Amino acid sequence: MDLWTTILVFGSLTPAIISAIVGSMKGRGFTGFLLGLFLSWIGFIITLCLSNERAREERHVEMMSAVGGYKMTRVRCPHCRALVDENAKFCPECGGAMT
Numbered sequence: 001m002d003l004w005t006t007i008l009v010f011g012s013l014t015p016a017i018i019s020a021i022v023g024s025m026k027g028r029g030f031t032g033f034l035l036g037l038f039l040s041w042i043g044f045i046i047t048l049c050l051s052n053e054r055a056r057e058e059r060h061v062e063m064m065s066a067v068g069g070y071k072m073t074r075v076r077c078p079h080c081r082a083l084v085d086e087n088a089k090f091c092p093e094c095g096g097a098m099t
């Protein structure tokens with residue numbers, strides 16, 4: 001392996017692959033790969049600093065279910081087994097009382 005091949009492998013391919021692995025754990029594998037490829041180890045450091053997209057999505061889902069609180073809470077109708085809002089007095093499917 002000559003000098004330039006060594007520089008190419010350790011200066012570009014290695015950080016690209018490692019950045020892709022770190023990036024994929026954050027849901028940004030391709031971004032990490034490109035950063036590592038073009039910016040070498042600096043790109044890898046940037047990938048480490050990237051916000052965790054996947055965790056943000058999970059927080060978003062948690063937030064939405066917290067906001068939509070009671071709408072998300074559903075119970076089964078004792079008469080027809082339909083999913084009904086737990087605050088409902090009567091089942092919208094069969095009209096049975098929700099007790």
Ligand SMILES: [Zn+2]
Binds near residue numbers: 079080091092093094
């Ligand atoms: Zn029902």
